[in-house]
Amino acid sequence: MDYIITTEQLTKKYKNFISVNKVSMHIRKGSIYGFLGPNGAGKSTTMKMLLGLTSPTGGSFMVDGGHFPNDRISILKKVGSFIESPSFYTNLTGRENLDIIRRILGLPVNAVDDALELAGLTEFGNRLAKKYSLGMKQRLGLAGALLGRPPILILDEPTNGLDPSGIYEIRNLIKSLPSLYDCTVLISSHMLSEIELMADDIGILNHGRLLFEGSLDELRQSAVQEGFAADNKPGGKDTGLEDMFLSMIDKDNKAIKAPQSDKVSQRDKVSQSDKVSLYRKQRARL
Amino acid sequence: MNTLIIELRKEKRTGVIPLLLLAGILGAAYAFVLFFVRKDTLLNLPLAPMDVLLTQVYGMIMILNMFGIVVAACMVYNMEFKGTAIKKMYMLPISVPKMYLCKFLILTVLLFIAIVLQNMALLKIGISDLPKGTFKMDTLLKFTAYSFITSMPALSFMVLVSSRFENMWMPLGIGVAGFLSGMALANSSVRLLLLHPFVVMLKPAVAMSAQPDNGIVTISMAETLLFSGMGLWMAKHLRYE
Numbered sequence A: 001m002d003y004i005i006t007t008e009q010l011t012k013k014y015k016n017f018i019s020v021n022k023v024s025m026h027i028r029k030g031s032i033y034g035f036l037g038p039n040g041a042g043k044s045t046t047m048k049m050l051l052g053l054t055s056p057t058g059g060s061f062m063v064d065g066g067h068f069p070n071d072r073i074s075i076l077k078k079v080g081s082f083i084e085s086p087s088f089y090t091n092l093t094g095r096e097n098l099d100i101i102r103r104i105l106g107l108p109v110n111a112v113d114d115a116l117e118l119a120g121l122t123e124f125g126n127r128l129a130k131k132y133s134l135g136m137k138q139r140l141g142l143a144g145a146l147l148g149r150p151p152i153l154i155l156d157e158p159t160n161g162l163d164p165s166g167i168y169e170i171r172n173l174i175k176s177l178p179s180l181y182d183c184t185v186l187i188s189s190h191m192l193s194e195i196e197l198m199a200d201d202i203g204i205l206n207h208g209r210l211l212f213e214g215s216l217d218e219l220r221q222s223a224v225q226e227g228f229a230a231d232n233k234p235g236g237k238d239t240g241l242e243d244m245f246l247s248m249i250d251k252d253n254k255a256i257k258a259p260q261s262d263k264v265s266q267r268d269k270v271s272q273s274d275k276v277s278l279y280r281k282q283r284a285r286l
Numbered sequence B: 001m002n003t004l005i006i007e008l009r010k011e012k013r014t015g016v017i018p019l020l021l022l023a024g025i026l027g028a029a030y031a032f033v034l035f036f037v038r039k040d041t042l043l044n045l046p047l048a049p050m051d052v053l054l055t056q057v058y059g060m061i062m063i064l065n066m067f068g069i070v071v072a073a074c075m076v077y078n079m080e081f082k083g084t085a086i087k088k089m090y091m092l093p094i095s096v097p098k099m100y101l102c103k104f105l106i107l108t109v110l111l112f113i114a115i116v117l118q119n120m121a122l123l124k125i126g127i128s129d130l131p132k133g134t135f136k137m138d139t140l141l142k143f144t145a146y147s148f149i150t151s152m153p154a155l156s157f158m159v160l161v162s163s164r165f166e167n168m169w170m171p172l173g174i175g176v177a178g179f180l181s182g183m184a185l186a187n188s189s190v191r192l193l194l195l196h197p198f199v200v201m202l203k204p205a206v207a208m209s210a211q212p213d214n215g216i217v218t219i220s221m222a223e224t225l226l227f228s229g230m231g232l233w234m235a236k237h238l239r240y241e
Ligand SMILES: Nc1ncnc2c1ncn2[C@@H]1O[C@H](COP(=O)(O)OP(=O)(O)O)[C@@H](O)[C@H]1O
Pocket: A014, A015, A017, A018, A019, A037, A038, A039, A040, A041, A042, A043, A044, A045, A046, B241
């Protein structure tokens, strides 16, 4: 299998708190990888490590064959990113902001128009970024990530703050990216319903641990096996997955809260083995 | 070079460039006005005419420059923190220490231009207002270089401080505190106080002679190197999270 990003037991520990705990992710080249988890699960922290914004305290990772900090420049040339909230110069217009990024990336002038167009911001390109609405700032952040159509996109909850039609539009855009040009997308969200509509593969994170990694079909099959059959529910919506996701999180949360008097590692064992079995099943089928 | 052009483009609408140029113009205007109004009083002071020209005007000019340095240094980093633009910079293939260096260079050049403007005014006054034969070009040039070199520790210190605080009020507060404590301590002869970059900057203003003090020149250069070295090191090793 051709992976473009892999992490190996990736860990980030803050003073007395483990934000990302031994995460081993595998992102296939050309796929959309949905990174799912409730708020505070460690999605942003993981993505920040992939971009060199913060350094891991354990484990390792590889982005298109490169490592931080030695390959920082060559990695960042290939990755368009958007982390947590849009970043921009408030004193510049949307277009001027993108032009700064364009110059850093050494791209031709027309890359700015292309990015504005992709993000649906052409109309507002000449407005000062500080005068943008929340949704427009979000789109500006996205345009900054898409500038130059990089082969890898790392997008952290990119639809936050958008209205429903904006969410729909951006989702369609992201979904269309791999067919528009050859790229791999890592996108995080706290809503399965959103990821479900875009992703080929899914990683589920809770309290810093990867509870599941596999294809969407894999997750569906597990849902059926574990009795979250969904397709027969009224309305015909695929709520089984959501149930499965919630129960997976719930189970993990309970395991954490459970008394840990004798065996601290009890939970580790349980969830780790759960994950491994799912993971193995999935690998076997690929 | 590319980084420098990018940094200059970022300055748009921030007012950094006009601010320091304005300090230069106001300083020059102040010198003209002072000599227009108080020429006779000044020239009757028991000082050599060149010392009058350089030291009696410099107090005000230096305060303008100091104010310009503090505010401009706060602004060059505030624009990075305001919309968390710096986070994006860390995720782009650009060297963050190089960015720091370019900001530092831009402010240095602007301060230099301001000081040149101010000293061009002194040149004009010196030629037309000082008693015949007392104006000395080399003294003026030396003092120009001296005031520039002694201003650099404060500039490099302020860039360092403003690069470390996301909230602009912190570096601004530190700058104001530096200014006030510098004013209070500038007349002290305790050499240790020269570690204080604002005290160094104030030294030529409280001196009675326009002759550069070589000790202070050396200290200024050392501090400039130290503060900018620290700033570069921090830009490289301390991440923005
Ligand atoms: N700089 C930091 N210092 C301490 N804790 C942090 C820091 N950054 C994030 N965390 C903690 O790490 C956990 C994961 O955060 P984050 O990665 O932002 O989660 P997510 O993006 O999945 O919502 C949270 O509990 C958060 O409080």
